[in-house]
Amino acid sequence: KNQVEQSPQSLIILEGKNCTLQCNYTVSPFSNLRWYKQDTGRGPVSLTIMTFSENTKSNGRYTATLDADTKQSSLHITASQLSDSASYICVVSEGNQFYFGTGTSLTVIP
C-alpha cells in the first residue's frame, strides 16, 4: 500500500532556531516528491519538488533532502520566522497520482 508518513505531528520552536521535518514513504515507483506549506485557511503552496535522482533542493530558507534508497525525505528550515508557522505537507507522486502525508504543524513563537 502506498503511504506517506510524516513526523513529528507537531512542533514548537523559538523564532530564529532551525528545525527539520521528516517524511517516510512507501510509494514505488515514484515520479517526484514535493513539500508544501499550508497556512491556516489556505490551500497548499509548493515549496520544493525533487525527482528520484535529486538529493537536495533549496528554496530560500527551506532545504529538502531525499534518500531514494531508504525512501526518506526531510525539510530543513533555517533561521525560522513567525511566518513559518504553518502545516508542512509531504506529497509523493506516481505520474498523476498524488499521495499526501498528514502534515507537520509547525508553530514558531517569539
Next chain:
Amino acid sequence: NAGVTQTPKFRILKIGQSMTLQCTQDMNHNYMYWYRQDPGMGLKLIYYSVGAGITDKGEVPNGYNVSRSTTEDFPLRLELAAPSQTSVYFCASSGLTGGQETQYFGPGTRLLVL
C-alpha cells in the same frame, strides 16, 4: 494568470440540501482534482479528471458527483448534504512546470452541514 479559483469561500447547508462547489483554472491543465481536508487530517482525493469529458473516482467519492465539460471548469456536486461532509474542500490542477508535473491548489471552500 489567476491560477485555480474556487467559489464559494464558505457555505452552511442544512442536512439534505444540495449545492455545487465551483472550480476554475486558467492554466490549460488537463488534470484536475477535488480533495477534502478534515480538521487535523491530510487531504483525501474525492474525484479527479484527466481531461474534458473524463472523470474518475478517488479515495472518498461517496456522496459526491463531478462533471468536466470544459478544460477550465471542474464543479463538485453534493446532492444530499450530510454532517459527515463538513470539511474544507480544495480543488487542484496539475501540469508541467519546468519539466515536472506540478500541482496547484485553490484557496478552498469551507462547508458546514448542520
